Every structure is written in C-alpha cells, then in structure tokens.
Amino acid sequence: MVLPEGFVVPPWYLLVPLLVVFLSAVSLLWTLEPPVTDRTVLAFAPWMMIGAAAHVLYRLEVYPDAIAVLFASPGVYLVTATVGGLVWILGTFLEAAGLQRTAERFLGSVGVVVFAVSVIVVLVVGWEHGAVQPFWPVVAVVVSGLVTALAWLVLGLWFTDVAATTGATGALVVFGHALDGISTAIGYDVLGASEEVPVSRMILEAGGSLPTAEYIGAGWLFVAVKIALAMVVLGLFREYVDADPSQGRFLLALIAALGLGPGVHNVLLFAVA
Known part of the structure; x- marks a missing residue:
C-alpha cells in the first residue's frame, strides 16, 4: 500500500x-x-x-x-x-x-x-x-522550535551559503519537517497513535527494531530522517534558488507544506482526540 x-x-x-x-x-x-x-x-x-x-x-x-x-x-x-x-x-x-x-x-x-x-x-x-489535552501538543511545538534553531545554527555555520540563499523559506522547510517528525514521534511513542503514511510507518518500525527503542523510543529515527532530508533538500536547491528565486522558493514552499501541514494536523488532533 x-x-x-x-x-x-x-x-x-x-x-x-x-x-x-x-x-x-x-x-x-x-x-x-x-x-x-x-x-x-x-x-x-x-x-x-x-x-x-x-x-x-x-x-x-x-x-x-x-x-x-x-x-x-x-x-x-x-x-x-x-x-x-x-x-x-x-x-x-x-x-x-x-x-x-x-x-x-x-x-x-x-x-x-x-x-x-x-x-x-x-x-x-x-x-x-x-x-482538550494541550500538554503534548505544546511540547511538540516548543521542541520543534528548539530543534529548528539548532539545525539552522548548524546549517549556518557549516553551510553558510545554503542558509543565506534559502533564507526564511529554508527555515520554514526545516521547522515544518521538524514539527511533523517530532509530533509523529510523540504520537507514536507517548500517545500510542498509529501512523497512516506507509513510508513513515516503515521508518518508525525500523526505529522500534533498534536496541535504543527500549530507552528512547522509536520516533527519534523518524525525526532524524525528516530533519536530515530537509537540510539535504535545501542544499540541493541552493543553486536553483540563486538562479531563479521565484520558482525555487515556490517549490521549497511546497516542500515546507509537506511537513508543516501534517505537523499542525498532528498537534491539533492530539489536542482534541
């Protein structure tokens, strides 16, 4: 499927x-x-x-x-x-x-x-x-903000040209996928939620099969994959955004939506379900 x-x-x-x-x-x-x-x-x-x-x-x-x-x-x-x-x-x-x-x-x-x-x-x-249960949704948003800041700091220090070229659009890509990853991890490890997307479910199951699952859960692998992919995409798009800013940022906006939309969906659903 x-x-x-x-x-x-x-x-x-x-x-x-x-x-x-x-x-x-x-x-x-x-x-x-x-x-x-x-x-x-x-x-x-x-x-x-x-x-x-x-x-x-x-x-x-x-x-x-x-x-x-x-x-x-x-x-x-x-x-x-x-x-x-x-x-x-x-x-x-x-x-x-x-x-x-x-x-x-x-x-x-x-x-x-x-x-x-x-x-x-x-x-x-x-x-x-x-x-209405706001605690874990608030945790997901706060942790996502902190992880995004850390990831953006790393990107800015080691790949300054990528951070400078993609700008606020790039930061939104990282935050959106961090929120999706962290909220999914909380739902899977803490709230007992199931994952509807087959590929995401495979990554979570892979995390659950690791020896670390007993101590830190399975979701950390999903978070790591999401943030790593987001930063790799920004690196791949650097030249595109530099050559054609409008088209490059438009495509990055679509990529940001693929993370931010599901992430916000998780946060709101956990708050009321």
Whole structure:
C-alpha cells in the first residue's frame, strides 16, 4: 500500500468544479507572475496550516455530509490551495490599485485570521467532547522550535551559503519537517497513535527494531530522517534558488507544506482526540 490510510477522492460532481476553479486560479497567477519572495512564502504559511485544521474538523465530523468529503485527504489540500490562490490574486489586484501596501500582507493577514478561527472551532468542538489535552501538543511545538534553531545554527555555520540563499523559506522547510517528525514521534511513542503514511510507518518500525527503542523510543529515527532530508533538500536547491528565486522558493514552499501541514494536523488532533 502506497497511499495513506483515509485517502478519499471526492465524487466527480464535486471534484470537477473544484479542479476548474483551481486550474483557473493557477492560470491567472501564471499570467500575473507575482514575485515569490521569502515574505510570500511566510504569508502562505498560515494557509499550509489551515488545510491541517480543516482536516481535523473533518475527523471531528463537523461538516455537513454533502460536502464533508471535500475536507478529507487529499481534497482538503486542493480546497485550501484554491482559496489561498484566489486570496493571493485578490491581494495582487488590491496592491495594484493602491488599496493594500503589499499582496503578501493581505494574503498573510487573511490566512492568520482564517487559521485562528479554525483553531478556535477545533478547540470548542474538542471542549464539547471533553477531550482538550494541550500538554503534548505544546511540547511538540516548543521542541520543534528548539530543534529548528539548532539545525539552522548548524546549517549556518557549516553551510553558510545554503542558509543565506534559502533564507526564511529554508527555515520554514526545516521547522515544518521538524514539527511533523517530532509530533509523529510523540504520537507514536507517548500517545500510542498509529501512523497512516506507509513510508513513515516503515521508518518508525525500523526505529522500534533498534536496541535504543527500549530507552528512547522509536520516533527519534523518524525525526532524524525528516530533519536530515530537509537540510539535504535545501542544499540541493541552493543553486536553483540563486538562479531563479521565484520558482525555487515556490517549490521549497511546497516542500515546507509537506511537513508543516501534517505537523499542525498532528498537534491539533492530539489536542482534541
């Protein structure tokens, strides 16, 4: 099995209109060619987390049955990308009209508000079910921040050109994958959660087969692999970002989302499940 458990494709009558809107937004952005800078990637960070929060709400069975499948995986990420793209387009037009200082500020501000509301709804639903447990999620976020700072320090000292070129985008890549790795490790070793992604499950099982598993658990290997891969990717992308900053940072943003989205999903789900 290659696909994660719970992978659900929406029915055609929901998928087709969603794809039409998504591809239309992509086509318009391709025409407008807005620059992709570190600020743009950071402005999209809340949108990476919105998809995770929306999927947690799906697992809490908040949505009406008629549209709930849109917020399963992978539909929820397509929905989030579509809405985020439309907000980016609107911000670009508002900037051109002089109504916003920058499109990134508009994109990030809307994203922060939507994410905050999503988190509040998640916590309220969890509170109604008597299941709000914030301790381990907070630990996961704090430890991820510390590990990211340490990893970025190492990168800055030994591979200064990589850190300088990838900048805040690179830091977000490392943090996103650190959060995914550490939250997964906590879920697997401490909370008894199962892993839905087959490749990740294989790494966790490999960690569990090592002699160290009895003392420090199995998740440490997954954390190490995630952070090492993130830093290797930054090294491989250094020349690309230097030659074509917009495309390079856009692809790094996608890689950051692959870590930050699942990581935030884990944190929110552990808080209310």
